[in-house]
Amino acid sequence: MSSARTGPGDRPGDPPSDLDWVRVHPITPVVRGWKVIAVLVVIVMQQFEFDVSNAARVARVVGFGTVGLVALGVAALGFAYATLAWRMTRYAVDDDAIYLHNGVLFRRQRAARLDRIQGIDTIQPLLARMFGLTELKIEVAGGADSAVRLSFLRDQDAQRLRNELLARAAGLRSGALDDGPAAEGATQGPGTPAPAAPERELVAVPAGRIIEGLLRSIGTLVALVLTVGMVVLALAVREPALTLSLLPAFIGIGGALWGRFTGEFGFRLAQSPDGIRLRHGLLEARAQTVPPGRVQAVRLRQPLLWRSRDWWRVEVNIAGYAAQQDAGKETVLLPVADRRQALLALWLVLPDLGVDDPARVLDEALSGSGPGVGFVTSPRRARWLDLWGWPRNAYLATGRALLARHGLVTRTLVVVPHERTQSIGLRQGPLQRRLGLASVDLHSTPGPVQPRVHHLDATAAGELVTAQALRARRARASAGPEQWMRSPAQPPGDALPAGPGPDPGRPPGEELQR
Structure with missing residues (x-):
């Protein structure tokens, strides 16, 4: 990598003039050039209406040598564009933001505030992994294309920058990093890069379980039935x-x-002082870090064919992630987990449920039916809209979150911390209006989780809207700082945040009560 000192920034909105700008790794054009080549090939084939059937005939007419020269020209053009894009890309970091300049035809200048970081991912596509390179993706709260991508850095540089960004996002500064978690034997001082925070692996999902979970999915079952049916018909x-x-x-x-x-x-799911750490991927290795408090909503789902195994899928909403192309990979907290592991993942997001007996409450939320342990359910007349599943439709407001369950075939539990409730809406269709029912939407950031309480009595739904708005306002007023490590430092040598952490050897109910 190479760096260059900035000149004075006199225009409004310019970054500070004393930043050290750094370019990404010079091998980046080799890793990214093939994408440009693929796009050019697709455009050429579309323009000249090439297809597989006549490709050989065209090659014989124009000559294989000419085809080879054209292919070399396309490759050279692709790599030349990638090289120019590399020359125009640079980034810099200060205590408040990370800045990115890039673009060939249209120059872009972006600044992402560190206190708005929602997560930091390291991504290694197969070709980049061969060169020892990593893409760093910094996701901030925002709409589409809100992520800052640094493609590509050396593995060591990407990890070092990731550690530094997480430390600064947490409220630590150069010279104050010695107050935070440090790797064993590390020494720190002014200007010293932040060491990697220690982590403890909590869950490792075996490949066999993932395969079995896919085989037990409805899509696989439908494909199998169609296959057998078509073979028999043929x-x-x-x-x-x-x-x-x-x-x-x-x-x-x-x-x-x-x-x-x-x-x-x-x-793999791990716990660390800088957040929840996730690692996964076969062809494209990903390492994701979600800082504390950035999860907006959690959903635990159990398809019908998973019930005999008591498996659950845990998904989350994180601001900014839903707008990304690969959001489906980044919003999964656990793909296939038993009940104990699923509750452990929930515990990482919401350590305190705000009830005296969290194990009993969660058991009722996951598998129960009816008004057990204080759940408010749909009235009996809701059976006209949900013939079999209406007893499962219920909610419970605890001291820290609202729990909403529904679904008979696919059991679903949604948990929304009170302070993460963006807004509340009441939904009432014509049939609901006639039956005196209404549904309540808890608006969250875009993502796979869409919190809703189904088919309540209309009066009870109105009371929920009013009460939840009050709970959300009070919870936001007492919420912690965006920079979560600004509190007094924990005792030296502590590897994890103060207080007991999850112990995989204990039942989740005991963990939640500790």
Whole structure:
């Protein structure tokens, strides 16, 4: 990498003039150039209406040498563009923000405030991994394209910068880093890079469980039934070609299952002072760090075919992540987990549920039906809208969060911390109006979790809207700082935040009560 000192920034909105600007790794054009080549090839094929069937014929007409020269020219053009993009890309960091300048035809200047960081990911595509390079993705609260991507850095540089950004986002500054968690034997002082915070692995999801979870999915079951049905039909009418009509569907379903398996392969969940750490990926290795308090909502789902195993999928809403192309990989806290592990993941997000017996409350929320332990349920007349599942529709407001459950075939529990409630809405369709029912939406940041309390009595729904608005306002007033390590430092040598942490050897109910 190379660096350059900035000149004076006189224009409004310019970054500070005393920043040290750094370029990404010079091998970046090699890693990224193939993407440009792929785009150019697709454009050429579309313009000249090439396809696989006539490619050989065209090559014979114009000559294989000419085709080779054109391919070399396209490759040179792709790598030249990637090199120019590398020359125009640089970044800098200070105590308040990370700045990125990039763009060839259209120059872009971005500044991401460190106290708004929602998560930091390190991504290693297969080709980048071969060169020992890593992409650093800094996600901040915002809409589409809110992430700052540094592609690519050396592995060591990416990890060092990630540690530094997390430390500064937590409220630590150069010269004050010795107050934070340090690696064993590390020495710190003014200007010393922040060491990697220690971590403790809590859950490792075996590959066999991920495969079995995919095989037990509804999509796999439908594909299997269609396959058997089409084979039987083809044999009955003696037309084997009928099975080819399902080929596009097989490719789509197979691609989706393969993408999910490779994305969730080697999934590991760990606890660290700088947040929840997730690692996963077969072809593209990802390491994600979600700082404390950045999770806006949690959902635990149990499809019907997982019930015999008591497996659950844990997903979260994090501000900014839903707008990303690979959001499906970044909003999963655990892909396939038993109940103890799922509750452990929930504990990391919300250590205090605000009830005297959290184990009993969560057991009722996950598997119960009816008004047990204080849940407010749908009235009996809701059966006209939800024939079998209406007793499962219920909510419970605890001291720290609102729990909403629903679903008979697919059991679902949504947990929204009071301070993370963005707004509240009341929904009432024509049939609900006639039956005196209403549903309540707790608006969260975009993501896989859409908190809703289904088919309440209209009066009870109105009371929930009023009460939850008050709870959310009070919780936000007493919420901690955005920079979560500005509190007094913990005793030296502590590897994890003060207070007992999750112990994988104990049942989750005991953890939640500690």
